[in-house]
Amino acid sequence: MPLQFTGCSFGYHRRRRVLDALDCLMPKGRTVFLGPNGAGKSTVLGLAASALRPRSGTVSYRGIDSTDPRSLKKYRRRVAWLPQDVESVPGLTARQQVAYVGWLKGMSRSAAWDESLRALRKVELARQSRIPVDRLSGGQRRRVGVAQSLVHGAEVLLLDEPTAGMDPRQRRVFHDVLGALPASVHVVLSTHDTADLDTAYDNVLVLVSGEIVFGGRVREFLHHAPVGTAVGRRAEAAYETLTERTGRWDS
Template identity: 50%
Template structure:
């Protein structure tokens, strides 16, 4: 099944210009990086995809599941930019609590929380209070919370913001390990988040898609005079400057 947005329009207020207008997009399998400058519409795209906001027109679906339904919300998980720690909860309690909010019974949520933390390599922090975790660890708890109910699509909004290079590397390695059974869409405005293991790249600017394809097809936009180590940056800059040919 594929997450599909069909002819979606959304604006923040009736008199404001739509952030996305007649927007269509199908999320490919594996790990997709969503690039774009601030204000491009990345967060709005993710919120609509997760059924957090409802488009004024158009539709969002995952296979036969319609956005807004209980089954859709279980299948499609969203992690916002900010994960707020809860002083009274450990990492495992936090993940189990999110599972319970998603409709799991308490027993299943508690047992699945341990498995979810294992998937993000935080088993050793399961009993640590969330307020004592680093920023990078807290974001990984957020991913575990998104996966606890066996989500099939994971939407991440700027998850690496504020992480140091080592934390970014660990986080990207974890996402790469999830892509076999979970479709991942990770938004960022920082082209440095384009990891070699990303399967696809989507570039969004001013509410329109400039590029959506494989990582190889994205890098093909790199100008010939750009050093190899800056290929992704060069391709991104070229697309923002000229759009798709």
């Protein structure tokens, strides 16, 4: 059973709801989560990660309810989250911070230390493992965040704008890392850039103003591009068609 939202409502202010009774299944496999800035993608991922709590409704994974305090630890052991802003722990090196996150997720200290270097190698940061995180560049800090998501062997990776600040080569390495993960690891990657669809993803979700306006396989998504659209622009054209159809680019 994938991540499931059932009747989820959420708002940051009493009078403004970002989500209203959202019902949604996050599909298995690799999913690109598209939507304009302000559509509510970060909110959805924050709820999926249990960092936010819905006003009403539930978020569950494999029958584990994230809104139940008794099952929260079990839920977080299986679901990893990379928020937009990767915070550094003062004084910790890249390896120490990744190992620390692994320990927080329930790994032993020795296992977390061993796996931290393997995770950093996957994102090409092994050479920077001894450098304090707050001295790394913005793109490098995001890759530390990706390593944190990988270190404890989570079953679901929730990645919020993970390629921001990366150059084209780093983006390619990042997508190669995701593509090499076992099929048992499910990935949801939020972005407003359809270029991420050029890599090996299975599904697309499109969120506009807190509502899912499309959910399906990549090939089904591309069918929304107007007839005659150039191959290299089909993803962008399909996205424009779906968002324009709603008439709501901003939430």
